[in-house]
Amino acid sequence: MAVVAISQPSEAEAGRPSSVRARLQRLGAYLQALPLILILGFFFVLPILTILVVSFWDYDFAGLYPDFLTMNYVDTLGSWVTWKTYLNTLKFTALVWCLTLLIGFWVAYFLAFHVRTTTMQMVLFLICTVPFLTSNIIRMISWIPVLGRNGLVNSTLIDLGIIPQPIEWLLYSDFAVVLAMVHLNTLFMVTPIFNTLMRIDRSLIEAARDCGASGRQVLWNVILPLAKPGIAIGSIFVVTLVMADFSTVQVMSGGQSASVALMMKNQMSLLQYPAAAANAVVLLIVVLLMVAAILRVVDIRKEL
């Protein structure tokens, strides 16, 4: 007991300078985090807050009037055009998601399991990324001479005598939109899936074979479940990109199809900023819900 009693005051004395040091250390930690806080604050939090605030403002053809009205939301959610546009966007998203998943998984599977050497894997993977060296718009527009009325596909088919006259729905149609979107976004599916497939311990596949699993059973019972985190990450990329797309829809449908982002763009060109802002908030909520749904199904924490 005596020892404890003696040691107490000395500890308290020693405690004072160390608590100052601890406070300085804490301050240092905040200082280190400051640049990131500033960047995120200016370029992420502030714009979103602005959109949120503006979405409650009033407007007419001449200007914006600070206010707190739910009119913009009532207009947006009350209009059948909005609902139809959302439905159309969701249709594109679903189609593009299915197709990119199917194509992306097989490309990644081929790269990860059928290409033997790492060098070859890297070379093939880089080849996959080559189209990304050009801009989105160029890659999209380059479909026009391929799919057009007198484009490559139609003229080849006519020359071969397979069809008597050009197929009309190749370009400026939902087909063209989905095709271009799949082309633009498949790599976002390939990369994360390839990454998870490469991490699968090869002895698991041997163990499955030892247990009598056929190739298909190995795929279904071992590889696919273990690729889930990659599929989830790829899905988040594709879903958010397609939900927010306006240029592909505009160019490839020739203005015949609509998407939520395209609707916003049109509102902005009419200077209806508050309406566009309300629309943006609704879209943000919808996309966040979709991402949350994906994360509910798959636990991607171990991939991060």
Next chain:
Amino acid sequence: MSKAAEIDIVSVSKIYGATTAVHAISLKIPAGSYCCFLGPSGCGKTSTLRMIAGHESISSGAPRLGHVVVTDFPPARRNTAMMFQSYALFPHLDLVDNVAFSLKMKGVDKETRRAKALAMLRLMQMEAYAGRRPAQLSGGQQQRVALARALITEPEALLLDEPLSALDPFLKIRMRAELKKLQKTLGITFVHVTHSQEEAMALADLIVVMNDGRIEQAAAPRIVFEKPATAFVARFMGDHNVLSGRVSAIRDGIVEMGVAGGQSFAVRDIAQEIGAPIDIGIRTDRVRLDPAAEKTLGFQAVVSNIEYRGASVKLTVSGAGSDDFTVIVSDADYFNKTVSVGDAVSLSWTLEDVVPLGRLSA
């Protein structure tokens, strides 16, 4: 539980491109025995095991399991089960589903396969963890689950690829005992790959010492220990000093071997011609620190290192053309008459403690 299979390997080779991993080895493993493939890494022991399991294609030759040639059979049709070095448990499945995996592949319905898997886990004393994932288990527990998964198919032979290498020393010895007990109760053939001679000695009915893709010796542990067939086996098992030289004289069935230092040593039972190179092995624990009765059964040496090992003391000496001649003396003998590094000592042994070592013809 089920019948055991005899494994008969007939001149099986494995060639990877330009390198030969396994050189036409032949081996017969009796049904129901515990066989250990022993050798340094890269000696071809794992390749051989994987060829038996069917996870490695066979370049030439044929393995037979229970009199059936299985060269073209997929792993699951060979009636063998393999336990992988890292256990290869499926991380996304709980223990029951891991163990029931092969039954699921066969299309057994859920109730039956889960019941069987639980019974298997109970046998391995792992039923309390049935709902856990492999990542939540310790190494020893993972091993039991891997065993349960391998045994649920009721294989005739269990193939184990370095099953104990991932465990800490204490657990290693405990799991070793469990493996041996399991093999005795199941009565099936176990083929176990290891690079630890201690492990092989403790477990095996048949030790197969491999080096460089060839079998150096395949025999019972006692024979491998007492009569190593080659210099490699003698060195690898670590209980013999190996001396190399040429035959200098032969009389009355006793061969004298001359070494570089000008000394010669006697060895029995070896048909050789004068001048032929030979190796002999001398048991480290039979060498005494006494002057030799005959000068071909001992030599003068200088102590270069002393290691105290509790019940025994290990002396490393140099002399007779050898730098690392090892002498193991009991602690009682050593402390009766201690020596220190740099001392000159006389070593001796009897003719019975010298074994002639053969060479692979290859």
